[in-house]
Amino acid sequence: MKKLNQKVVLETKKLSKHFGGIKAIDNINMKLYENEIIAIVGDNGAGKSTLIKTITSVYKKDEGEIYISGEKAHISNPKDARTYGIETVYQDGGVIPILDATANLFLGRVKPKDNLLGKVFQFVDYKYMRKETVQLLDRLGVTLKDINAGVNNLSGGQRQSIAVGRAIYWGGKILIFDEPTNNLGVQQERKIIDLIKRIRVEFGVSIIVISHNIAHVFELVDRIIILRNGQIIGERIKEKTNMNEIVSMITGVAEKVTNSQSPPSIDTVLGH
Numbered sequence: 102m103k104k105l106n107q108k109v110v111l112e113t114k115k116l117s118k119h120f121g122g123i124k125a126i127d128n129i130n131m132k133l134y135e136n137e138i139i140a141i142v143g144d145n146g147a148g149k150s151t152l153i154k155t156i157t158s159v160y161k162k163d164e165g166e167i168y169i170s171g172e173k174a175h176i177s178n179p180k181d182a183r184t185y186g187i188e189t190v191y192q193d194g195g196v197i198p199i200l201d202a203t204a205n206l207f208l209g210r211v212k213p214k215d216n217l218l219g220k221v222f223q224f225v226d227y228k229y230m231r232k233e234t235v236q237l238l239d240r241l242g243v244t245l246k247d248i249n250a251g252v253n254n255l256s257g258g259q260r261q262s263i264a265v266g267r268a269i270y271w272g273g274k275i276l277i278f279d280e281p282t283n284n285l286g287v288q289q290e291r292k293i294i295d296l297i298k299r300i301r302v303e304f305g306v307s308i309i310v311i312s313h314n315i316a317h318v319f320e321l322v323d324r325i326i327i328l329r330n331g332q333i334i335g336e337r338i339k340e341k342t343n344m345n346e347i348v349s350m351i352t353g354v355a356e357k358v359t360n361s362q363s364p365p366s367i368d369t370v371l372g373h
């Protein structure tokens with residue numbers, strides 16, 4: 102929940118990304134506060150994914166700046182973004198199907214044994230890594246029937262939980278979810294929604310969620326940022342808005358309604 106004098110953990114200033122003549126995101130100024138959950142919503146092609154990918158430097162920004170906890174950040178590639186504590190969890194979770202949960206958690210960052218074998222031959226301390234994995238999944242409230250199973254044997258929701266665990270385990274402070282509940286069954290959707298709520302409380306992280314599911318947005322977030330044609334056209338505190346308003350902001354209907362209710366032009370009045 103946003104409180105007065107809460108710290109800003111992420112800020113973009115005039116962030117822009119063009120693809121040829123298309124302004125995929127245009128002059129984006131946004132803030133994310135400590136321990137806050139925000140949603141970025143908008144129609145297909147509004148620029149949501151581009152915004153995330155520009156922040157994490159999957160796409161190189163054309164203009165603008167990014168600040169992390171008040172300091173200007175120099176992010177040239179996704180690895181830099183992770184160094185700043187920004188972790189993105191994509192729909193498929195980005196896990197390797199044939200590996201088990203432990204191997205996925207420690208992907209690319211295995212721990213060598215703390216003895217001569219480890220030091221000289223880089224023997225991996227699998228026991229330690231598995232213990233860490235079990236503890237982490239437990240803290241996340243995720244139960245796997247078989248911890249040694251390849252993650253291709255797990256449900257989509259479980260795979261995504263492992264990706265979330267990995268993001269947190271390696272020090273993610275700002276978590277970004279791009280359509281976290283897409284392609285999931287109803288039960289798994291529920292688990293992911295509950296997991297996102299839980300990690301905010303358990304780990305004190307700040308979270309950005311991109312979602313087309315307005316009901317999920319209203320359940321999860323504190324604040325909603327609405328994008329249209331690459332621009333922020335509004336932002337609302339959840340308590341001070343409703344689903345109708347957000348949907349009409351996304352589609353642009355609100356604007357049309359306002360226009361049609363605006364006073365008649367001088368030409369109309371004069372009968373021209």
Ligand SMILES: Nc1ncnc2c1ncn2[C@@H]1O[C@H](COP(=O)(O)OP(=O)(O)OP(=O)(O)O)[C@@H](O)[C@H]1O
Pocket residue numbers: 120123124125143144145146147148149150151152
């Ligand atoms: N790699 C790219 N090359 C060229 N144009 C792109 C690229 N990525 C996105 N775009 C364009 O930028 C605009 C914003 O796309 P983006 O994928 O960010 O939208 P989105 O809001 O995530 O949409 P969706 O809800 O469909 O995922 C669109 O016009 C899209 O065609």
Ligand SMILES: [Mg+2]
Pocket residue numbers: 149150151
């Ligand atoms: Mg997208």
